[in-house]
Amino acid sequence: MNASELSDREFARFQTMLYDIAGISLSDTKKPLVAGRLSKRLREYQLSNFGQYLALLAQKEYRHEVQTAIDLLTTNETYFFREPNHFSFLKKQLESQSRGSGSFRVWSAACSSGQEPYSIAMVMQDCLDGRNWEVLASDISTRVLDKARIGQYPIAQADNIARPYLTRYCLKGIGSQAGTFMVDKVLRDKVQFFHSNLNAKLPDVGLFDIIFLRNVMIYFDIDTKRQVVNRLQAALKPGGFLFIGHSESLQGINSELKMIVPAVFQKPKT
DSSP: OOTTOOOHHHHHHHHHHHHHHHOOOOOGGGHHHHHHHHHHHHHHTTOSSHHHHHHHHTSGGGHHHHHHHHHHHSOOOOOTTOSHHHHHHHHHHHHHTTTOSSOEEEEETTOTTTHHHHHHHHHHHHHOTTSOEEEEEEESOHHHHHHHHHTEEEGGGGGGSOHHHHHHHEEEOOGGGTTEEEEOHHHHTTEEEEEOOTTSOOOOOOOEEEEEEOSOGGGSOHHHHHHHHHHHHHTEEEEEEEEEOTTOOOTTOOOSOEEEETTEEEOOOO
16 A cells, blocks of 8 residues: 555544534545545645544644645535526515515525525625625635635636626626636625534524525435534524525425425425
């Protein structure tokens, strides 16, 4: 075995670490992914094997490195207006609430590099022009949150954005920024990003009309999924909606949420 090759025992320790911290269950097929993503950290610290890196992670003075490892191991694939049926449902809800009172609040609870909350913000700005609204967005990875706050993306990612939104809310890069686009500052200023671990006590961020938690629970076991759903359910206003991924379900979870359309669940109004 090469000095920098990841052993089964070392991989099991990374599996345990990620589950204990984030509630994410890494399958055995993810061993090459772990080795590939963390090998750069061995080079950073001039370590010869993963055992030394695990020992470093256990030291208090390297607590920041644990967050770096979590950042590298959490999957962050996303794109604008993913699962269009959700955005059609969102638009209908917003149009019915355009003249309501108070601020309409949406939480993107696993926002990755920001495409989801910015997609939400485009629809909200379009539909709630006369009403206050907020989008909060969180992720366990500080690395992707830093990217999300900038709001700049490769131009190819604009393909999923409807032309009226693209024209109104996105700026095409020129010169050194050619090949990219940036979400307009008006929307960037209205989306608040913060670090949050869904597998721990949630920060006090108030109640929401809608929470997006999509394509994340596929990495949780049933017990972790139950705990996360219960935490988010408590953060929903009566009558509020939880959006999950179309490949996910709440089967086996004893919650008060009722499915309204596929992958959209509502909290009772009273």
